[in-house]
Amino acid sequence: MTFAQPDHISDLDTLPRMPAWVTSVRSKTLEDVAFSSGAALNHLHLVLGREDVPHALMRDRLALRAAEACVTFSGRPERARELRDLLHLLRPGDLPGPAGEIYFFWRRATERPVSVKALGRALPTFEPGQIATWLNTGQGTPVVRAATVLETVLREAPRADVPALILAEAALAQSLGWKHLIPLLAPSLKRADLLKQGDDLRLACHRAIIVSAVETIRLATDLTRRAEHVKAVAPKLRAKGAAKAVEMILSRDAVAAAALPLPPRAARRLCDRLVELGVVRELTGRDTFRLYGV
Structure with a gap:
């Protein structure tokens, strides 16, 4: 599934790129x-x-x-x-x-x-x-x-x-x-x-x-790109407390499902759904004690 890219994502791409002489300094x-x-x-x-x-x-x-x-x-x-x-x-x-x-x-x-x-x-x-x-x-x-x-x-x-x-x-x-x-x-x-x-x-x-x-x-x-993709799907998440859960995910390097403000089963379902939508990654590769991040 793909998502339309918000306009200000492209705005970020128009920021002046760092000049080559800055990164290639030989002096x-x-x-x-x-x-x-x-x-x-x-x-x-x-x-x-x-x-x-x-x-x-x-x-x-x-x-x-x-x-x-x-x-x-x-x-x-x-x-x-x-x-x-x-x-x-x-x-x-x-x-x-x-x-x-x-x-x-x-x-x-x-x-x-x-x-x-x-x-x-x-x-x-x-x-x-x-x-x-x-x-x-x-x-x-x-x-x-x-x-x-x-x-x-x-x-x-x-x-x-x-x-x-x-x-x-x-x-x-x-x-x-x-x-x-x-x-x-x-x-x-x-x-x-x-x-x-x-x-x-x-x-x-x-x-x-x-x-x-x-x-x-x-x-x-x-x-910024990844966060905008998460925000794009957030309104479609029906679980009660999903908005606060998304806020946590967007402010931390990684979160465990158990740390989200949702019942355990609902938290795991939400994380799996976000991974399925391609907007959040599972960071451990494990079947248990999994961690999720943007």
Whole structure:
């Protein structure tokens, strides 16, 4: 079954594409790479300003990517599928384990507007005063400020890779005037980059921004199309509570049928129907304990 494409989907396609010179920069000078990362952030800013982009869903998907990168940094084997299971199959009272904890940190950091209080909730092992001090460390342009925060936190807390990256992303978001943290550094930095300092670290951060901005724009465009297809079929869903269920699906990377505001059997039928219509995917490939996402 196919669905008519809403008019503003094509509008999204008319957004100026990122110039080729931004992504193909060959220069190794900090000045040139910084210029390209600024251009990349500008294009991303245009996309993030669109109301039709499913922002909560995009942030949740990016939180998963950031967590996956940080888990890889730590040498652990868990990837996206396992991280989703650690979140959605966790029983009350169970501990998420090191990988699950990393994922929880990133989800909490991205789900609420950036503030010291919200970051304190995401990083409960650090005092709010310490978080505020670190956030105020960086000066200058957004990426320079983020790199300074990253370097400062890692110097004062050498094993705090995840908190350092989260606070650097928060500093970047604040500098750009973004309401929420958008993971851009963590998904594209390498483990060795976290050992760098000064201009070397700033250069690595600028390069990471270029890569992540391109990937985030691509993700936002894809999720916007998918979300519109879900919205197109939502009025045809007859189950009581289907509207709230669709709202949950459109704001989260993945959901279990049991988490939807419907009786268990009705929730499973709704998920299966959305998969049948081709607007939602089953993400695990399992017959039981299935997870669904746009």
